[in-house]
Amino acid sequence: MGKILDGKAFANLRAEKLKKQVEKLKAQGIEPYFCVINIGDNSASKVYVRTKKRRAESVGIIQKIYQLPKTESEEDVLALIDKLNADPKVHGIMVQLPAPEHINVNRVLERISPEKDVDGLTPSNIGRLWQENHFVEPATADGIMALLDHYGVDLEGKNAVIIGRSNIVGKPLAALMLEKNATVSILHLATKNLSEYTKMADILVSAAGQANLVTKDMVKDGAIVIDVGINHVNGHLVGDVAFDEVEPKASMITPVPGGVGPLTVEFLMEQVIKLTRRANGIRE
Numbered sequence: 647m648g649k650i651l652d653g654k655a656f657a658n659l660r661a662e663k664l665k666k667q668v669e670k671l672k673a674q675g676i677e678p679y680f681c682v683i684n685i686g687d688n689s690a691s692k693v694y695v696r697t698k699k700r701r702a703e704s705v706g707i708i709q710k711i712y713q714l715p716k717t718e719s720e721e722d723v724l725a726l727i728d729k730l731n732a733d734p735k736v737h738g739i740m741v742q743l744p745a746p747e748h749i750n751v752n753r754v755l756e757r758i759s760p761e762k763d764v765d766g767l768t769p770s771n772i773g774r775l776w777q778e779n780h781f782v783e784p785a786t787a788d789g790i791m792a793l794l795d796h797y798g799v800d801l802e803g804k805n806a807v808i809i810g811r812s813n814i815v816g817k818p819l820a821a822l823m824l825e826k827n828a829t830v831s832i833l834h835l836a837t838k839n840l841s842e843y844t845k846m847a848d849i850l851v852s853a854a855g856q857a858n859l860v861t862k863d864m865v866k867d868g869a870i871v872i873d874v875g876i877n878h879v880n881g882h883l884v885g886d887v888a889f890d891e892v893e894p895k896a897s898m899i900t901p902v903p904g905g906v907g908p909l910t911v912e913f914l915m916e917q918v919i920k921l922t923r924r925a926n927g928i929r930e
């Protein structure tokens with residue numbers, strides 16, 4: 647029987663601490679302020695943006711949403727980023743992805759000031775992450791590392807296998823796990839014989855976005871299984887892992903919902919506070 651890693655409870659615990667940090671900042675006259683730019687009408691993005699706003703408000707962070715039409719020109723998005731970069735009351739900026747096809751995402755992300763890059767997706771912050779000189783950590787990857795630490799998982803010398811090579815989750819998580827001396831493999835949907843690798847995993851992370859991708863025959867007895875997938879199947883939210891059959895083999899496993907999802911939003915807020923402190927010369 648796998649121990650359930652309760653991301654929701656852990657996120658709530660962290661949020662209580664974060665609230666106190668926000669109160670301290672406010673007592674010094676500092677209002678943490680975070681801007682989300684959402685271009686177009688992707689329905690999942692709208693849900694994410696709303697969830698973030700609720701969470702921000704509950705910990706005392708101001709979140710402003712710039713909801714732009716899907717026809718917004720790249721030039722206008724860049725001009726908005728320039729304006730927010732220059733605004734001293736703004737501590738964090740993120741551009742919700744995916745963006746419409748006519749937008750060059752790399753050009754847009756590169757325009758964000760690295761000092762305000764809450765997502766850690768600007769080239770200099772990605773570079774700093776791989777140099778083990780982090781300025782900011784992508785929230786989902788940071789949340790997973792903190793969850794493992796919270797449950798006493800030591801990565802030193804472990805085989806960590808990550809399915810998914812995204813800039814948002816797979817790659818930064820690989821960097822953070824490597825830094826803890828795990829032996830890291832990054833797989834993806836074009837990998838041949840996924841199970842040859844996954845069966846070697848002490849820690850298996852699936853962030854591929856495919857329901858029922860990870861089945862019990864792919865998982866070693868006693869593995870720790872982290873499910874980052876968010877998939878909608880017949881009106882239900884499910885992860886990438888066939889939970890019912892994998893859970894008995896795992897030593898620890900995250901559920902969907904209530905596992906990694908709540909951590910993503912919580913740790914995004916933690917990055918906002920980190921950047922707010924830095925902008926005000928407050929040491930951590």
Ligand code: GUN
Nearest residue numbers: 740741742743744765814
């Ligand atoms: N869309 C889904 N997840 C994310 C994320 O972590 N960052 C950004 N910018 N867009 C997303």
